[in-house]
Amino acid sequence: MIIGSIKDGIVIDHIPAGRAMELYKYLNLEHADCEVAIIKNAQSKKLGRKDVLKINEILDINYELLGYIAPDITVNIIRDGQKAQKLHPGLPETITDMIKCKNPRCITTTEQELPQIFKLTDKENGVYRCLYCDTIASR
Amino acid sequence: MKDLIDISELTTSEIDQLIETSCDIMQNPAKYSEKCRGKKLATLFFEPSTRTRLSFEAAMYELGGAVLGFSAADSSSAAKGESVSDTVKTVSCYADIIAMRHPKEGAPRAAAMAASVPIINAGDGGHNHPTQTLADLCTIKKEKGRLDALTIGCCGDLKFGRTVHSLVEAMSRYENIRFIMISPEELRLPEFVKSNIAHHASHEIEETEDLQQVLPELDVLYMTRVQKERFFNEADYIRLKDSYILTPAKLTNAKADLAIMHPLPRVNEISVAVDNDPRACYFKQVLNGKFMRMALIMKLLEVE
Known part of the structure; x- marks a missing residue:
């Protein structure tokens, strides 16, 4: 094609x-x-x-x-x-419901209806953290 | 500003203003005794905490307001499986402001997204405890007369101790702070906390295992408890809990104007004999915490 x-x-x-x-x-x-x-x-x-x-x-x-x-x-x-x-999409400021927080202590592990929101905290290195518990997103 | 979930949400001038208000409340309590008349504070404590809950409740009573709430998850609808969001939506119908403690990290953020009234994070697991940090900043300001150009030692459980994480983050916004982190290797300050201060040119951060060696250099010593509930297994807790104990003998070489702080409760990391030392500030911290919470409640309720 x-x-x-x-x-x-x-x-x-x-x-x-x-x-x-x-x-x-x-x-x-x-x-x-x-x-x-x-x-x-x-x-x-x-x-x-x-x-x-x-x-x-x-x-x-x-x-x-x-x-x-x-x-x-x-x-x-x-x-x-x-x-x-x-x-050129670039890095979004926030990503929602695409990945899950892996922190077992995060509120999203017990309240699964909450949106999984990650925010861009380090643009240079493309680091995203969970909005709730600040755990770094792992791909 | 609607809520206080994380200390980083406050600007430096907002922190300075809160400290100023809390000092004024301390000096003129009568001026503030009716400020929150007719307002209600709900204390939603999904995890037990006598100190913080009573501090919030005392703060609201001294502002002339009323208090309702619960002090353990098993006495709330959480025991029936209700979500945090539903709980705070309900409580928003009863109260003007909510102080929440929850064992899960980020629960107050989830609450703030759902509630129609201000939410104050009164501690979420090992994550944040911003009102403790405000009390700590207030104490440092009162004891040292400044929040810049200080050498601050943090000792004990720096890995799980959320009060240290928040204090480091908050102090790093002031100039010329030298942090000395004193802990066993297993309980060192996490990288993500260190990385938050790494880009401040005027700060230094050092790590050591030797409390006594660095004591003479400190303006502030922030002791912490090795918290049993933050460990996944008891063997690690027992092995590390007695790592650092402050005694009068160890303080002989410390500065005469050292401020010894502790978020409390202590177990044995500060010997009771230290309580009589004029440098011991940990019970003043408790008092400052109440005045700071009064200032915060007023700010969030937009009470002049």
């Missing part, structure tokens, strides 16, 4: 090599009805090797999640076969 073959869709580019499946899983793409292509270990001038995800439909993407998993990725929105929009 090449970009030109997508009429309306999304190309998630510059995914660190080997992490496309992680993104695929987090984005729930296994439940999507549209065509999805996973390109692994593609040549990249910027990264050496990269993964690419091509989705043949403009889905409602959670950019917060994308930024958390791979802050350097590029998201290209394709409309009528043309690149309509290019996005």
Whole structure:
């Protein structure tokens, strides 16, 4: 599949090599009805090797999640076969209900209806901490 | 500011203002005796704590307010499986402000997200205890006359002791603080606390296992209890609990104006004989804590 073959869709580019499946899983793409292509270990001038995800439909993407998993990725929105929009999600300030706090003493372990919220506390190193107990998020 | 969950949520000027108000309350208690007339404080203590709960209750009574609440989880709806969020939504209908202690870390944050009235964190497991820190800051200011240019020794359980974590974080916002962390290797200050102060250029942090050696350098000695409830196994607790005990003999080389502090309750880490030493400040801390809580309740209730 090449970009030109997508009429309306999304190309998630510059995914660190080997992490496309992680993104695929987090984005729930296994439940999507549209065509999805996973390109692994593609040549990249910027990264050496990269993964690419091509989705043949403009889905409602959670950019917060994308930024958390791979802050350097590029998201290209394709409309009528043309690149309509290019996005760099970056690190989100907060992430909600994507990962769980691993601290056994955290209130979220006993009250599981609470939203799992993590906040960015160290932008330079991409460190997130649990909003409730301050435990560092582990991927 | 609606709630106080973590000391880092207070600006330095807010802390200074609270200290100033608490000093004024101490000197002019009658001026404040009706400030919270008609207001109610709910003390929701899901974990026992005589000292902190009574301090909050005394603070509210001295402001002319009333108090309701519970002092253990088994006497609340938590025993029936009610969530913290539901409990505080309910209590918000009865009280104007809530002071909460809970064994789970982050429970007061969850409460603050659900409650319609201010929440004060009165201790959440080994995580935060901001009103203790305010009492500590107030005591240091009163005893030393300043909150900058100090050498502060923290001794004992620095790994699990939340009061030390909060104190270090709060003091690190003032200039020229030298921290000396005195503990056995197993109970050293966690990296995440150290990393919070590492970027302050005017601070130093040292670690040692030898209390007596560093005592002469200290302006403030903050002793802590090795807390049994923070250990996963009793063998580790028994092995480490007597690591550091302060006695009059050890204090002979300490500064004449050293301030000896302790969040209390103590077990045996400060010998009772030290109580008569004029440098012992730990019971003054208790009193300062009450005045500080009065100042905080007024601030959160926006009482002038």
